Amino acid sequence: MNPTLNADLHCHSVVSDGTLTPEELALRAKSQGVQLWALTDHDEIGGQARAAAAAAACGLDYLTGVEISVTFLHQTVHIVGLGFDANNAALAEGLQQTRGGRAQRAQEMADDLARVGIKGCFEGALQYAGNPNLISRTHFARYLVETGICKDTYEVFRKYLTEGKPGFVEHRWAHLKDAVRWITQAGGLAVIAHPARYKFSANEEMALFTEFIGHGGQGVEVVTGSHSAAESVTYAATALEFGLAASRGSDFHSPTESRTELGALPVLPGELTPVWALLEDRITRAPRAASTRA
Template sequence: MTYLDPHGINADLHSHSTRSDGVLTPEALVERALANGVELLALTDHDEVSGLQAARRRAQELGLRFICGVEISVTFAHKTVHIVGLNIDANNQVLLESLTAIRTGRTRRAQVMAQGLAEYLNKNTRASSALAAFQGHLSDEQLAEVIYAGALQYAGNPDLISRTHFARYLVECKLCKHLSDVFLHYLTPDKPGYVETSWASLTEAVSWIRQAGGQAVIAHPGRYRFSETEKIALYETFKELGGEAIEVITASHTREQYSDFVRIAKHFDFLASRGSDFHGPYESRVDLGEVGLLPLLPDSVIPIWHNW
């Protein structure tokens, strides 16, 4: 078998469009990737594959090699983990039905998030916020409707409203200056807009991806706050279920962590993936395929695309 030289290909296998919480349309995402020198691109929207056809069509027009993907929300050890599926059949019925069920749960979560934010803001008026005109004058339920509608206007896909859409709206309202501040103060555990959610199981996510002919990848493994025992359990369980790879190079990892995940990939015999987790200009830590900040895979690991 001939492996592609990991030093010779700029692959970005983790990105988002307006079909989930990205700010670029699928077509614009492809165009930006090509302009940035990406040679192999995957669109991996959260729990959604409706942007893949448009992205693939545009990639074919431009001569960019494109891979169909998805990022599935999973609950493992009472925490949220993201599993990327690469090289999937976007028309697989099992996958489509399963993702529809997850998105229904996302809609319910968004409604509860809006309610939690409204209740908090009605008790904690901030004159600097554009919401101040509503606070104290609307009931919690009415303010929740305002906040939900505000988040919805940022969602290119009304069936998928995420925390990021709420964050963008609250920045617009000048409640915070940056998205990261909104997450820190309002949308993380124990904060007023955070809603604990039971997502798909790891078993389900890996099974759906494999049934769709794809390969399962643990996204940004350095982001999860697991104990060492839980980390090992995640890798071992994932491997036993047929999971094949982890993201070694990702914008969520520090340069020091790259070597850690090279070691983990080799220890568990995982293939290695690389992706920016790009959501949009001025919002993401790393641009699509930005080699200066997102190094190519080292030659000590086998890239997931080696036999595509």
């Protein structure tokens, strides 16, 4: 399958921490030239039916998607799942367990921010959470921007909500093996998301990839909104070294917040195997207009 396909297999809607609905995202992806799309909300597949229907309505091929938070070596790592059965009960149950504890964590974050004089953050962040069960740092960041504490979300994460800064509360997510198992047993393919974002040593990153593959993981994001050109080259080499398929996704959250627009990424390097080549039978093909002759 064509490695130059304009596939965008990583983005978020209001079902998790994006600002657009699944329907709005489908239309935006189509207008930006995306040919294959996946909605990958955090720890939640509740928007999949809407996304698939919207993609079909606007003539966009679709893969089911999700982004699962896991804890690995005391860091949060994200695993994207693609092409799974969105009605799989074990996957849904696992994600529900992963979402547990977010509200308590959010309250602790708000309490910590209150200690440095920023009050009302829990209630404020909740206004931005389309799904209260998935209240996250992103929702806190939007509140801090809206109230003038910070000028944009990038400033928020420089000053707050990250390790060693006010508002940071560690949360223990799913185990790596569980996330990969939920995805693969539901018929999908597991992908390590934006690997350059993690602060692992070379040995720790080797451990991540080795364990991921050992549990049945098959892909890695090479071209993403989080990677520089040099980092994409690095992880293209990593994909070849480990025999992993390569994925591509903008990690789009919002028209005003995201650094990368849907569908605006460079193509995958040609020597790589794209993840969609392994998922051809799981792609929901949009209806094609009938050809006509003059």
